[in-house]
Amino acid sequence: MNLTTSLVVAPLVAAFLVLMVPGNFRVVTRGIALLGGLVTLLLGVAVFVRFDPSGPQYQMESLVPWVSSSSFRLGLHLGVDGVGASMLLVTALVGFSAIAVSWNIERQSKLFYILLLVMLGGALGTFASLDLFFFYFFNELALVPTFIMIGVWGTGEDKDYAAFKITLYLTAGALVALAGLIGLYTLSGASSLDLVELQRHLAKTPLSPSVQAFLFPCLLLGFGTLVGLWPFHSWAPQGYGCAPSATAMMHAGILKKAGLLALLRVALPLMPQGVERWMPVLALLCVGNLLWCGFTAMRQRDLNLLVGHSSLAHMGFAFLGIASVSVVGLTGTVLVMVSHALLAALSFAVTGWLRHHVGTLDMDKMGGLLRRMPFIGTVMVMCFMAGCGLPGFGNFAGEATVMFGAWKSAPWIVVIAAWGGLIIGGVYMLRSIRSVLHGALPEEWGAVSDAAGAWRRLPFALMAGGLLFLGVFPSTVTRRVQPALAKVVEQARPAAAKAAATGAGLVNSPKLAGTPGDR
C-alpha cells in the first residue's frame, strides 16, 4: 500500500478499532483515536515531504479498478499534486488537533470519535482522490458525520435548526455540483470520471462553448455553496455556532476547502470558455463575501458566530484569487486555503475552550479573561491577529499574493478586498479581543482555568506554530503547488498562457473592471 492510500486508510482503520472497543473504556477509545490521529499526521508529513515539485504532475498514485466495462470505468484512483499534498498535510494536522481538543466530550464519546475519524478519513480521501466519483463519495462520507455531530453533540438553542439548515444547504449544493459532474461525464463522451483521463480526453475533444456555458455555473455555484460563496453562505455561521468544536474545526477548516479544490482541479482546467464567461461573475460575488460577510461579522455578539462570519469573509480572498485566473492569484488562493484551514480550526478550538470553561460565548458578558487565561488568551490574540492579516502569519502571505495576482484584472475589487481585510477585519477582530480578553474581569469568571500542561496546550501550539511557519516560509507550499497551478492556468487560459510563454511576462487576465493604472 503506498503512502497516499495508507494516509487515507489510517483514520478509517482507527475508526474501526474504536468501534471494536466497548463504549465504557473511555480512555482506550480516546487513546486509539489519538494514536490514529498521530499516525495520520506523520503520514501526512511524509506525503508532503516526499512530494517532489519537479516530478510528474500526480505522484504517489494508486489505482484500484472497481467497475470496468468498455464504456464506463470506475476506480479508486488516489494520488497527489502539490495542492493535494499541502491540503493533506494540513488536514492531518487539523484532524489530530481536533481529536486532541475533544477531551471534554463525555456523552457517547465512543461514537463521537468514530464519527470524527470517519470525517477525517473522508476529508483525506477527498483531497487525495483523482477520480471524481470518489472525490464526491469521500466528500459526502465526511459531510454526513458533520450533520449527526451537530445534532447530537451540538450546543445552543438553535442547534436543530442549524443542523437542518446546514444539511439542506450542503446537500443542495452537492446535488447541483453532482449534476454538473454527471453532465460533464455524459456530454464529454468520456468513458471515465478519472481526472487524468478526463483531461486527456477533453484536450482532444473540448466541450462545446454552449455546454460549458451551463455546466460551468453548476460546478461554480454547487461547489461554491460548499465553500460558502455569497449569497449561499448563511448556513455556515449558524452551523459552526452550534457544532462541537472538533466538528467546526474539521468542517470550517478542512471540508470547506474541498469545493475550492474542485474548482481548481475540475472547473478551471476543463472549461476555458466557461472560465472566460463566469469569472467576472465570481469576482463580483466574492465582493459579497468580502464586504457583506465582513459587515455581518462586525454585528455579531456571539464569538462563535463572529468566527463563522469572518471565515466566510476570508473565503472571499480565495475566490478572488480563483477569479483572477493567474498563477500568482491561484498561488494566493492555495496559501489562503492552507492557512485559513489552520486559522479556522484554531479559532474554533479557542472558542470551544472558552465555551467549556467560561460557559458562554456572549461577548457582552465576557471581559478581562487574559488575566485568567494567559495561554489561551495569547493564542486567541495570535489567531485573531492572523485573521486580520498580520504579516508573520500564513494568511497575510496568501491574501497579499491574491491581491497582487488580482490587481491587474480587477483593481477595484482588490481595493474592496484590502478594505475588507485590513479595516473591517481589523475592527471586528480587535473589538472581540477588547471585549473578551481586555478590560475588567467580572467576578464570576474569577476562577476559570487556563490550558495547563503540555498535553492540553499541544494542539493549540501545533496550529499556531503552523500558522507562523506558513507566514515565514510560505515557499514550502508555493514551491510545491507551482507546477500544478501553472498547468491549471495554461489550460484555463490557453491564449494568455501562450503569450506568457513567448516572453510577455505576467499572465494578463482580461479586464474585469476599469483599470485605473492604465489610463
Added chain:
Amino acid sequence: MDAHVTTAAAAAGAKVQDLAWMVLASPLLCGAGTWFFTRRLRGLTAGLNLFGIALSLLLSVILLGVADGQPVAATPFEWLPIPGLGFTLGLQVDRLSVLMSLVVTVVASLVMVYSTAYMHDDASFSRFFCKLSLFVFSMLGIVLADNLVMMFAFWELVGVSSYLLIGFWHGKPEAGDAAKKAFLTNRLGDFGFLLGILVVWSATGTVRLSELAAKLHAEPGLLGSMAGVAGLLVFMGAMGKSAQFPLHVWLPDAMEGPTPVSALIHAATMVAAGVYMLCRVFFLYTVPAGWPEALEFLGNLGAGMIIGHVGAFTALLAALMAVQQDDIKRILAYSTLSQLGYMVMAVGLGAAEGTPAAGLFHLVTHAFFKAMLFLGAGSVIHACHHEQDIWRMGGLRKKMPVTFWAFVLGTLALAGVPPFSGFYSKDEILATALHVAPPLFFVAVAVAILTTFYMGRLVLVAFMGEARSEHASHAHESPRAMTMPLVVLAVPSVVIAWFPLGEHIASAFGGHGHGAGHGASGGASAVGLLPLLEKIFGGLDAAILGPFNHNAMAATFGLFAVLLGGSLAWACYGKGGPDPLPGLLGGWARLMRRKFYFDEIYSGLVIPLHDMLGAAFSLADRWLLGGLVVRGLHGTVELAGRALRLVQTGNLQTYSFLFAAGLAVVAWFFLR
C-alpha cells in the same frame, strides 16, 4: 579599520550583509529566548534583552564605518518566490538606513535600561521586555528593508507591537480602548500604503527600492497619470504611523501605555517611521506630477506639495491643542504630533528642492530630545506616585535636580534655542519652507512660538513654584537606572547638531535629482568613520554659526519665535497660580482643551456608519437569506408534503376515484 575595508571591499561586502542580518535578528532572538526560557527570571530577562539591543547598537556602529556610501544589498531570503512576483526579504545598508538604525538602537537601549527601574514592580516584567524586543526587531525591519512589501510587513508588525505595548496593562479598560484605536487608525493608513504599493508595482513591475529608484531615475514619467495618486496613497501609510491629520487621533490616547513605551515608540521611533518611509521612497515625489482624469483639476500640483500642507496643518493644530492640556504625557504627545507635522512638511516641501534632508535631520534630533523629555516625564510620574496632572505637581526643581535639568535641556532643544540641536534642525525646516512655500513659513513660525509657549508652561507649572499636591511635596529623585539614560540622552540632545550631521544626511540624498549615475538611494562620496570624524571636528564652529550665514531670515525668525513664546509663557505662568488662559481665550481655550472635538466627530460619524452598514447587512442576512430563502425552501417542501398527504387518505373509494379520474385525463389526452 578603514584601510582594511577599502582594500578588501569584496570581502567586506559579504561581511556587511551578515552584520546587517545580525542587527535585525539579535533583538528577535533575544526576545524569543526570554519568552520561551527565562520568563520567570527577571534579572536574566532584562539582561538578555538588553544584550540583544546593545548588540544591534554595536553592529550598527560598525556598519556606519563599513557602509562606505555604496549601498550594500544583503542576500535576499526567498520569502515567496512566484514567477512574475517574487517577494524577497533583503536588507539595504546605506547611509540612511544605518543612521536610522543607530537612532533606533541608541534610544531603545537607553529606554531598556530605564525600564529595568520603571517597570521593576510590575508583575509582567518579562512580558514587557519581550514586547519591547519585538518592537525593536520590527522597527529595524522597516529601517533596513530593501523592498516595499517587506517594509509593509514590518510596518504592520510595528503596528501590532505598538498595540501590544499600549495595551500592556490590559486590565485597564482605557488601555484596551487606546490600543484598539491606535491599531485601527494605523490600519486606515496601511490600507492606503498597500494600495500605493500595488499601484507602484503595476506601473513599474518591481517593489525593490533600488530598482524603483533606478527606473524612475531613468524614466521619470514612468508612473504617468498615477504619479500623484501613488504618492498620496503611500503617504497614507505615513499618515497613520506618523499620526498626521486626519489620522492623528490615536497618538494622544496611546499615552495609556507605560511611559518608557511612550518615549521609545510614540516619540522617537515608530511615529518617525512614517517620515523615514517618505524619505526612503522620496523618488516617488520628485517625479513630474500626474493625475488621473477625475483628479485632473489638481494640475501641476505635486503630491509633495499636498503632503507639505498636511504636515503644516497638523503641526499647527497639534500645537494649539497642546496649549490647553493638563496631563504631562499628553502635552508631550501633542508636541510630538506637532513636530511630526514639521518633519512631514519638510519632506513634502523638500520634493521641490530634491531632498528631504531637513525633515530627516529634525527626525534625528527630535528622537533624542523627545525621548529624553518622555523619560523625564516618566521620572516625574514615578516620583509623584503616578500623578500625571501638571497642576498637581509643582516645585519639583529642588527635589529632582537631575530630572529637572535634563527636562530643561530637552525643552530648550525642542523650543529651538541656539545652540541646542533643535534649533539647527528647525532652522533647516524654516529655510526650506521659506524657499518653497512662504505662507507655510509663517505657519511654521507660529508653531514655533506655540511650541516654546506650551513647553514653557509645562516646565514653569510642573517644576517651579511650590508643590501643588501631597504627592508632589514628597517626591524625590528617581533611581540611577532612570536618571542615567536621561543624562546620556542629554548629550546628543544638546550637541548632535554641532557636527555636520545635516550635511551627512544631505549627502545620503546626493544621488537624487542631480543626475548622478548611481541608481540607488545611497550617496556617492566615501564616508568612512575616520573622514567623518575629521569632518566633524573640522567644521565645528562653522556648524554652530552656520544657520545665520546660510539663511539669516529663517534663523532670525526662529530666534524671534523662541523669544516671543518664552516671554508669553513667563508672563502667564511665571508667577504661579491657576491657568489664566481659559479666562483670556474663553471658548477657544475649551476648543483646544477638547482637541477640537475630533474624537467626538469620529466616534459620532465614522464608527456608526460602519455599524449601520453592519446592521443592514446582518438584517438582510437574517431575514432575506435566512428567512425567505431557507425558511421558504423549507416551507414549500413542507407545503408540498402536506398537500400530497391529503391524497393519501387510506380510503379505498378515494383511491379508486382518483384512479378513474387519472385514467379519464390520460384517455382524454390521447383520444383528443
